[in-house]
Amino acid sequence: DGGITQSPKYLFRKEGQNVTLSCEQNLNHDAMYWYRQDPGQGLRLIYYSQIVNDFQKGDIAEGYSVSREKKESFPLTVTSAQKNPTAFYLCASSMGTQVVRQFFGPGTRLTVL
Amino acid sequence: SQQGEEDPQALSIQEGENATMNCSYKTSINNLQWYRQNSGRGLVHLILIRSNEREKHSGRLRVTLDTSKKSSSLLITASRAADTASYFCATVPSNAGNMLTFGGGTRLMVKP
Numbered sequence: 001d002g003g004i005t006q007s008p009k010y011l012f013r014k015e016g017q018n019v020t021l022s023c024e025q026n027l028n029h030d031a032m033y034w035y036r037q038d039p040g041q042g043l044r045l046i047y048y049s050q051i052v053n054d055f056q057k058g059d060i061a062e063g064y065s066v067s068r069e070k071k072e073s074f075p076l077t078v079t080s081a082q083k084n085p086t087a088f089y090l091c092a093s094s095m096g097t098q099v100v101r102q103f104f105g106p107g108t109r110l111t112v113l
Numbered sequence: 114s115q116q117g118e119e120d121p122q123a124l125s126i127q128e129g130e131n132a133t134m135n136c137s138y139k140t141s142i143n144n145l146q147w148y149r150q151n152s153g154r155g156l157v158h159l160i161l162i163r164s165n166e167r168e169k170h171s172g173r174l175r176v177t178l179d180t181s182k183k184s185s186s187l188l189i190t191a192s193r194a195a196d197t198a199s200y201f202c203a204t205v206p207s208n209a210g211n212m213l214t215f216g217g218g219t220r221l222m223v224k225p
Contacts, residue, residue: 004155035215042201042215043156058212090155101146102213104155 003027004105006091011110013078013085021076021108023091029103030096032074036060037088037107046089049074078110086112119202119219127224132189134219136202137182143205145178146213147187150199159187159200164207194225 004025013019025032031050035043045058049068063082068074074093078085088109092102120135136145144163148156162169162178162185169176175188189196199220203213 033213040217040220042217044215045212048212088153092156101158101161102156104148104157106155107153109153 004091004093004103006089006105006108008108009106011108013110013112015112016080018077018079019110021078021089021091021110023074023076023105025072025074025093025103025105027093027095027103028071029093030071031094032068033092033094033102034058034064034066034074034076035090035092037090043090046076085110119200119216121219122217123220123222125222125224126192128192128194130192130223132192132196132221132223134187134200134202134221136185136187136216138185138202138204138214138216139183140204141207142180143207145176145185146203146205147174147176147185148201148203148215150201150218152198156201189221192221192223194223197221197223 007022033048034046037043044060046064047055047066049055052068052071055066055068065077088107090107091105094102118137142164144161146161147159149159150156160171160176162176173190178185199218201215201218203215
């Protein structure tokens with residue numbers, strides 16, 4: 001069953017802690033993306049990766065880091081430098097480097113206590 | 114930065130009515146896409162329209178694109194309660210090959 005999985009679904013973090021969100025895809029897609037969504041808002045791009053071992057900053061990369069060591073995995077770390085990390089995080093992937101459509105995971109809701 | 118802006122921000126209609134949502138954008142695009150999001154879930158791709166297309170249909174969905182006005186509309190005909198969701202337009206700018214820029218979305222409620 002092909003698709004994108006994100007874990008965990010809900011995540012709670014204390015202020016000052018780093019936390020890593022998982023994103024895995026078995027669609028054999030080259031490109032992967034991380035978005036942040038705040039309540040009632042659209043999606044904002046955090047980071048994206050077009051190929052293994054390469055990634056670029058999106059519009060709101062400050063306070064976040066990523067890695068792309070495997071084609072199927074693109075974890076996102078929310079660091080303590082991110083001042084307002086409470087949000088809904090969505091991972092997506094697309095085939096190739098020309099966007100036809102993006103496939104989204106179910107999301108991770110991060111709450112900072 | 115958000116390229117697309119949807120209008121209205123919220124829409125409430127009765128089952129069976131048509132729902133129309135509009136999207137405006139700022140720069141030239143390669144294509145424009147519409148996505149749907151059920152509350153607390155990921156986005157699902159609905160339809161893509163390329164910059165050289167003016168209209169596209171998929172089931173009960175009809176999308177139009179006017180590149181001279183930098184605007185698009187999504188029409189859902191004969192709406193159902195299950196259509197209740199948020200709908201987002203997303204553009205692929207001409208100079209940013211694989212990056213989508215999303216608007217703020219229209220929250221549609223279809224009352225049974």
